[in-house]
Amino acid sequence: MFERRERSTDEAERQQLLEAIVEINIEIARGIAQRFRNRGPDPDDLEQVACLGLVKAVRGYQLSANTPFIGYAIPTIRGEVKRYFRDCAWTVRIPRRLQELQGAISAKKPLMAQEFGREPTKAELAAGVGAEVEEVDQALAAYGCYAALSLDRPESDAGRSLVDLVAEDHDPVLDQLEAVDILQPVLExxxxxxxxxxxxxxxxxxxxxxxxxxxxxxxxxxxxxxxxxxxxxxxxxxxxxxxx
Structure with missing residues (x-):
């Protein structure tokens, strides 16, 4: 279907083929969305974002790359869902700079507290994350704007965020789909x-x-x-x- 879509100059046919490819692979998108559930956003919204990521993957996939489609689609869909959490999953909208600063402060603060044997001051936090004290003050004041626990907050003192752990978590079902996709043409x-x-x-x-x-x-x-x-x-x- 990808080859037919690439050869076709009929926009109606190209759109039909795109929709068919999306329908065949829709469970991949749903499976990825499922793994991000119970983290604040509505499950239907997550599934819609994942499906949009699948459409983006179908549009962007190049046969000449010699890469199996599923190997291109999975990181593309995960990337779209990850962006959705970072950019849209806020109850109260705050500037992106403060969103990023919150994540940096959350990762740095426990390490500094362990080093100093006490909670760091705002000035020390600002120096630690490379920001102005006023920016740190604003970022701290904006905590709680997520509908649920921020996925940019660290999972441990190592500084790894929850969103990174979710995106990289091992999924045997997706691994199996990828293996089938790679093996099928050579087995034939x-x-x-x-x-x-x-x-x-x-x-x-x-x-x-x-x-x-x-x-x-x-x-x-x-x-x-x-x-x-x-x-x-x-x-x-x-x-x-x-x-x-």
Whole structure:
């Protein structure tokens, strides 16, 4: 569909293909939005932002990049949701400079308190984050403007913010989708016998002896065939992995 959309000069057809690609991948966007729930913004708003990120990914994806679409889409969608939290998820709107300063103060303040053995003064905080005392005063006064706990506030003394942890958290479902997306084209190039060997070994869990009996070869030959198949798959996947 991406190839057809790239070749097409008919805007109506291009739009139909875009909508079809979005519909096929909509669960990826919903899955990412789901992981940001219960953090203040309305869940429907989060899903809409994630879907807009998916549309942006479809529009921006280039076949010439040799990168699997899902490997491009996931960080694009996460980036849109992350921006939404930083720019829009406020009950009372304050300048972006103060939003960023709040995050910097939250990360620096515990470290300074540990170093000094007491709470730092506003002047010390200002020096620590590279701001004016008046700006620090304004940023401190604006705390609580998030609808929920600010994702820019640190999760620990190490200074990592909650939004960073959420964005980078391991998601086996997304990993599986990415693996399927990368493997599918190279698996389609395999002959029927090689695909059956892989299916019996890694899906059905058959032993090499049982596989040999099924396809009419010895266990040693199955072992050799498996090694050849897997080496060939690794060789074919290596350029895509480098591009990703």
């Amino acid at each position: 190039d395999l002959c029927d016998r090689d695909r059956r060997i892989l299916h019996l070994r890694f899906v059905e869990g058959w032993s090499q002896t049982d596989i040999g009996a099924d396809i009419g070869v010895s266990q040693m030959q199955v072992s050799r065939l498996l090694r050849q198949i897997l080496d060939d798959l690794r060789r074919k996947l290596r350029p895509s992995a480098a591009a990703a």
